[in-house]
Amino acid sequence: MTETRAGHEGRGAPAGRRSGPGRRPGSPDTRATILAAARGLFAERGFAGTTVRAVAGDAGVDAALVHHYFGTKADLFVAAMEVRVDPRTAVAPVIEGGVDGAGERLVRVLLSVWDDEESRLPLLTLFRGVGDPHGQRLLRDGLMRMVLGPVGSGLGLDQPDRRMALVASQLFGMVAMRYLLVVEPLASMPAEQLVATYAPIIQHYLDAPLP
Amino acid sequence: MTETRAGHEGRGAPAGRRSGPGRRPGSPDTRATILAAARGLFAERGFAGTTVRAVAGDAGVDAALVHHYFGTKADLFVAAMEVRVDPRTAVAPVIEGGVDGAGERLVRVLLSVWDDEESRLPLLTLFRGVGDPHGQRLLRDGLMRMVLGPVGSGLGLDQPDRRMALVASQLFGMVAMRYLLVVEPLASMPAEQLVATYAPIIQHYLDAPLP
Structure with a gap:
């Protein structure tokens, strides 16, 4: 209950930091979890109201991992919005x-x-x-x-x-x-x-x- | 330069607090200044991306004053968006x-x-x-x-x-x-x-x- 997630306050966390205690390893499941979190938040708050940090928080991963997999917030948006129908x-x-x-x-x-x-x-x-x-x-x-x-x-x-x-x-x-x-x-x-x-x-x- | 505006951290600041050192007194000019700031921010960031605090900051007044004059963020939006043409x-x-x-x-x-x-x-x-x-x-x-x-x-x-x-x-x-x-x-x-x-x-x- 009193545990603080690592990196919560860390705006300046180094971008390359990808694994560590309490963070999920990169895997197809992690990608899917991030995308699902992004879809939910973008749908609820729109593009401007959604931050990569909030997506990472919902997905239970570090923001740096989101950036590593998907790049910028705009890139994440494109990936998350991928429509089912071609x-x-x-x-x-x-x-x-x-x-x-x-x-x-x-x-x-x-x-x-x-x-x-x-x-x-x-x-x-x-x-x-x-x-x-x-x-x-x-x-x-x-x-x-x-x-x-x-x-x-x-x-x-x-x-x-x-x-x-x-x-x-x-x-x-x-x-x-x-x-x-x-x-x-x-x-x-x-x-x-x-x-x-x-x-x-x-x-x-x-x-x-x-x- | 090192001065912090009163109420900056104060989410729970009492709503009735309207005047004090460093805050502009209520006046038609103040209303207009707040509305101009709101128009600029809503236009730039949209409704979701704009906070009453940010509008207050741009207008150089306390957020409580904005609430006092215009009510909620939605009320402020309506007031700011008042179209010139009836x-x-x-x-x-x-x-x-x-x-x-x-x-x-x-x-x-x-x-x-x-x-x-x-x-x-x-x-x-x-x-x-x-x-x-x-x-x-x-x-x-x-x-x-x-x-x-x-x-x-x-x-x-x-x-x-x-x-x-x-x-x-x-x-x-x-x-x-x-x-x-x-x-x-x-x-x-x-x-x-x-x-x-x-x-x-x-x-x-x-x-x-x-x-």
Whole structure:
């Protein structure tokens, strides 16, 4: 009860110090424990509100070990946020079907990923970082480029950047209302009704003449 | 140089302690100084990353004085985020013109407020709180209810909640892309081109048959 964890006060602990009394040895289990702690804290407190020290504390390891395995807090965030669904696999059917009906397929794929609780948690955490410069960069360069970039070029759109930015603006807002702000009736609406509502709009952004 | 500000270590400092050596007396100037410090810190670090103590530090006053004037951190946030534009005034012309063309007027009003740097800063800070439960409540109950609720009822829409949630989903996403994530080409696009792009979509959500 009165024992103090080693390194608790030690901001200046040497970075190379990795093993010692009371610290777990490096192992796949330790990595998984750290990642689980990071996911929990990032989800609860967001990127800015989470420290590597707090993650280490929750995982029962020294902060230096977290840095050793995962690098900076931003690196840890990327590792922890690794979504279960590979975005390239998920959007493949959207692209393969061609432009016709691509709007509907895209909305349906997106909702199937977000409606699944296991894939939603890390994505939600990623979206919670939207207020933070790191989180913004991750969202813009990660999700936007990994998911929407390939769709735009895969479908062979004219003005792909402009069209996919419009698509992103609607899908981002839909996700924000349904999952982040939990605005009714969108939050409780059946996925197929949302597909029917948004598919024509996304299709419009994909292939209608733009002003 | 070696002087320590009173109360620096004092988490349990009595709440009523308001004046003393080294603290500024309460005055309109002090309020303004605190609000300016709060705006700066909330904008820089978001809601979760900002403490009342840090705001007090930046303003050069005791944290108890901040609590005395503004209450909790959430109360301070609301006070600091007070937007320059009264949303009721801003949306009045959208409502007065009736449903016809309301989509276009709404997009134009929104962009005129957001493109103005003075009104953008507090709004941006409000949006940065989207990852945080407090910020979410403020966004949902504040902006959504203050701005979009009156439009839905003022225009006499059928299914106003559903239609305004759809409107919100597109406008929120547009704002996120243009001002928060700064996604090109939306970030640099002339406002009138955005109006022409989004007005038909917003109008659709306002008055088209919905699935």
